[in-house]
Amino acid sequence: MQIQLRDPNVIMKLSKLGSFHQSKLSFLRSFLDEFKDWEYSNDLFNLDKNGFGTAIYSFKKKNRVYSLICFANKINNHERSDRVIATKWDAAFTLHDGVPSKQDIERLKNEVPKQEVGRLSYKELTLSRANKSLRIFDHVVESLSNGKQPDLELLSKVGYLYRTTAVYGSGKFGLADRFRIKNREEINGPFRLEMMLVYLVRQFTFDQVNHVAKSKNPKSAVKLNPEICKSLGIGNSTGLGMAPFIVNHPTLLNNWILCREKALKKIREIKYAEKTEISLFKKSLKNSVKNITSWNTESEYQKKKINSLLKNIKKTLIFLETKFDFGTKFPFNEIYLWLEEQTCDECIEYVVSIMMEPFDNIVKPLIKEMSSDEEKYFNIPTHRTVEDLKNIIENRYPNILKIDFNKKENINNFWFISKNKEEPRYSDRFKETGSELEQPLAIARDIKKLYEQLSILKKSLKIDEFLAKYPSLRHVVRRAFIIDKFPYAEIQDNTIAKDVAPVDMLRLKLSFFGALKFDPRSDKWLRICMFQGAPLPNELKNYDQQWVYNF
Amino acid sequence: MKSFSEIETTSKRASKAAGFSWGVAEEVGKGIKILELFGLAGVKNLNQYLNSKEGNQYENLNLVNENNQTNKYPYCPIIFGISFLDQVKNIEKFKKIHLNKVAYPFLVLPFLSRSSEEIGKKILYKFDEYSFLLNFNLSLSSKKFSDECPINANNIEISFVENKDNFKDQDWKSLYKLSEKTFVDETDSLKIGAAGAGLTDND
Numbered sequence: 164m165q166i167q168l169r170d171p172n173v174i175m176k177l178s179k180l181g182s183f184h185q186s187k188l189s190f191l192r193s194f195l196d197e198f199k200d201w202e203y204s205n206d207l208f209n210l211d212k213n214g215f216g217t218a219i220y221s222f223k224k225k226n227r228v229y230s231l232i233c234f235a236n237k238i239n240n241h242e243r244s245d246r247v248i249a250t251k252w253d254a255a256f257t258l259h260d261g262v263p264s265k266q267d268i269e270r271l272k273n274e275v276p277k278q279e280v281g282r283l284s285y286k287e288l289t290l291s292r293a294n295k296s297l298r299i300f301d302h303v304v305e306s307l308s309n310g311k312q313p314d315l316e317l318l319s320k321v322g323y324l325y326r327t328t329a330v331y332g333s334g335k336f337g338l339a340d341r342f343r344i345k346n347r348e349e350i351n352g353p354f355r356l357e358m359m360l361v362y363l364v365r366q367f368t369f370d371q372v373n374h375v376a377k378s379k380n381p382k383s384a385v386k387l388n389p390e391i392c393k394s395l396g397i398g399n400s401t402g403l404g405m406a407p408f409i410v411n412h413p414t415l416l417n418n419w420i421l422c423r424e425k426a427l428k429k430i431r432e433i434k435y436a437e438k439t440e441i442s443l444f445k446k447s448l449k450n451s452v453k454n455i456t457s458w459n460t461e462s463e464y465q466k467k468k469i470n471s472l473l474k475n476i477k478k479t480l481i482f483l484e485t486k487f488d489f490g491t492k493f494p495f496n497e498i499y500l501w502l503e504e505q506t507c508d509e510c511i512e513y514v515v516s517i518m519m520e521p522f523d524n525i526v527k528p529l530i531k532e533m534s535s536d537e538e539k540y541f542n543i544p545t546h547r548t549v550e551d552l553k554n555i556i557e558n559r560y561p562n563i564l565k566i567d568f569n570k571k572e573n574i575n576n577f578w579f580i581s582k583n584k585e586e587p588r589y590s591d592r593f594k595e596t597g598s599e600l601e602q603p604l605a606i607a608r609d610i611k612k613l614y615e616q617l618s619i620l621k622k623s624l625k626i627d628e629f630l631a632k633y634p635s636l637r638h639v640v641r642r643a644f645i646i647d648k649f650p651y652a653e654i655q656d657n658t659i660a661k662d663v664a665p666v667d668m669l670r671l672k673l674s675f676f677g678a679l680k681f682d683p684r685s686d687k688w689l690r691i692c693m694f695q696g697a698p699l700p701n702e703l704k705n706y707d708q709q710w711v712y713n714f
Numbered sequence: 715m716k717s718f719s720e721i722e723t724t725s726k727r728a729s730k731a732a733g734f735s736w737g738v739a740e741e742v743g744k745g746i747k748i749l750e751l752f753g754l755a756g757v758k759n760l761n762q763y764l765n766s767k768e769g770n771q772y773e774n775l776n777l778v779n780e781n782n783q784t785n786k787y788p789y790c791p792i793i794f795g796i797s798f799l800d801q802v803k804n805i806e807k808f809k810k811i812h813l814n815k816v817a818y819p820f821l822v823l824p825f826l827s828r829s830s831e832e833i834g835k836k837i838l839y840k841f842d843e844y845s846f847l848l849n850f851n852l853s854l855s856s857k858k859f860s861d862e863c864p865i866n867a868n869n870i871e872i873s874f875v876e877n878k879d880n881f882k883d884q885d886w887k888s889l890y891k892l893s894e895k896t897f898v899d900e901t902d903s904l905k906i907g908a909a910g911a912g913l914t915d916n917d
Contacts (some may be wrong), residue, residue: 284715285715285717334717334718334719334720335717335719335720336720337716338717339717340717340718340719341719342718541744542799542832543800545800580727603736603737627797627800627801627804628777630796630800631777632776634734634737635735635737636737637735637736637737637738637740638736638737638740639737640737641737
């Protein structure tokens with residue numbers, strides 16, 4: 164049986180994308196799989212009794228070494244902020260390409276804590292900073308120093324000791340350009356080095372908390388139980404900075420979604436499932452319920468989604484246990500069709516992710532297809548005609564063409580770059596100043612403008628002539644030709660409409676990172692947790708692949 | 715050192731700020747990155763050009779012909795470069811293209827470089843005492859390298875170089891003969907047994 168890939172006009176709606184969950188395709192899971200047989204070590208741990216100083220962790224294989232350099236600094240409580248406008252953090256990190264020399268460490272000691280105003284070099288690959296979760300960190304230090312393990316209930320409410328507030332890569336602030344490293348086999352997957360940084364930072368947080376507790380009370384302090392360490396991840400506060408990324412990298416976005424869709428299609432096409440596959444699917448689904456019931460948020464928007472997800476997952480489990488016969492032909496297709504009919508988007512996408520668990524043979528080859536050589540698609544095919552371009556827009560943007568951009572609510576917002584932090588922002592064009600400096604992220608509006616212009620021109624007109632007359636539409640001409648080749652490259656929604664929730668864009672990207680427990684703090688930023696339940700570095704050689712559901 | 719990604723982003727934003735559309739600014743960002751990757755003064759030239767725009771006027775060459783003459787102001791290198799790239803498949807037939815005046819002629823280079831890749835032919839770009847050979851957007855060679863680019867170039871000639879060997883037949887034969895020393899002389903038994911195919915194909 165041939166199953167069609169799901170319709171991009173449905174999948175690429177923001178409400179759908181904002182319901183995606185982590186899966187075996189997610190970058191943090193594929194990172195662990197890639198680096199599981201690398202040699203991990205803690206090369207330097209030079210912290211004072213309060214936990215301030217320098218530490219280095221590395222992954223090595225043959226001649227390749229990646230070193231995380233950590234700088235932990237003292238800051239006052241009133242200086243601690245997760246917002247991008249902060250200038251001081253509890254700790255700052257960089258992933259260095261190779262073994263850092265003493266001079267490198269000295270250089271980086273001056274630059275890394277400054278983050279955006281510091282300068283890195285081509286020898287550094289990623290950059291980040293993090294703040295302590297004060298209530299958790301202090302509690303853990305206190306407990307350990309008194310010879311006790313911390314309160315598990317309190318830990319489970321937060322899920323981490325530190326929160327990162329940004330992770331930078333790909334040439335930012337002088338970091339190495341992607342082209343320098345893109346041919347390395349071990350990083351043949353998006354954001355792999357960013358994932359490495361976050362993973363090693365997690366280990367640093369455990370080592371630091373143990374060190375501070377021990378310094379406080381050397382005689383009676385105990386170490387944080389490794390099982391408790393595993394149940395903790397790294398938090399992350401994410402604002403709007405991530406949202407334009409998925410608009411600015413259409414071929415990359417396409418490849419992420421296309422791989423997910425291809426995996427689902429292949430799983431739905433399995434005629435008969437093996438017992439072990441069925442059992443792993445059911446077990447993962449059952450165990451995952453704990454992730455939903457321990458998902459804490461104050462956001463009413465997210466609470467509603469979680470409640471609906473929990474209700475529908477329970478319904479799905481009952482259906483699978485009491486009514487569904489796994490001996491039926493194409494069992495996963497039958498389950499998928501039932502989900503579409505009986506449950507909500509959150510639940511459908513949740514179960515789609517879990518369907519991938521038993522099928523490494525399907526998922527693993529796809530991971531290598533998730534990167535993109537974007538430069539290849541930059542040139543505009545100028546020999547084509549106005550008619551060609553018009554047809555592409557009609558085929559790829561049918562819902563966008565129905566939007567009336569003369570209505571105020573459909574052009575309510577604008578995207579801009581803030582002067583003080585050079586970060587993307589989003590605001591009401593009718594209330595705030597600055598819309599004349601709008602970024603080219605209003606794709607739906609500009610595509611419609613292009614379409615209207617094309618509609619009044621001779622069909623046979625060549626694109627080179629069109630561009631000579633209408634240079635202001637060049638960015639969307641390029642885009643439409645890219646979208647023609649990459650069906651999942653475009654969000655099929657109006658990202659400047661009054662009712663748009665940018666947090667859905669963040670959620671989409673973070674689900675591919677492998678984040679859990681999305682906790683929106685407004686419609687523009689959220690907190691998440693990464694690597695919660697993941698094996699510790701010394702366990703990587705042989706770990707439970709379904710750790711994400713089993714902690 | 716600035717990363718190439720920073721160079722591309724900043725060049726794009728600066729070009730937009732100087733009045734180009736976002737789509738054109740994207741082309742400029744890509745172009746300046748190419749110039750810097752080739753070791754040429756992309757950032758310096760773009761900075762000078764964009765800053766000169768306020769006090770000077772430049773002519774937009776939107777449709778490239780065999781001979782392009784501007785009477786008063788020099789052609790804008792960005793608009794000319796983009797028009798050249800967009801129209802390269804149509805104008806290739808001219809073999810040679812002439813322009814009388816182009817401002818900041820280094821800034822045209824990345825567009826010619828990408829055009830060379832687009833049509834699969836080398837492009838020779840000459841003005842004043844400068845000459846550049848653009849090789850399929852993989853490299854460029856020049857008789858004169860300098861950070862100091864003229865503000866205006868006169869008598870510009872751009873040629874499409876036909877795909878032909880740039881060595882003599884005699885050199886090739888000699889080199890080939892040497893390469894034959896890696897081959898094994900075939901005996902009769904090797905002729906029969908060493909190849910995969912059957913001895914008769916008429917079965």
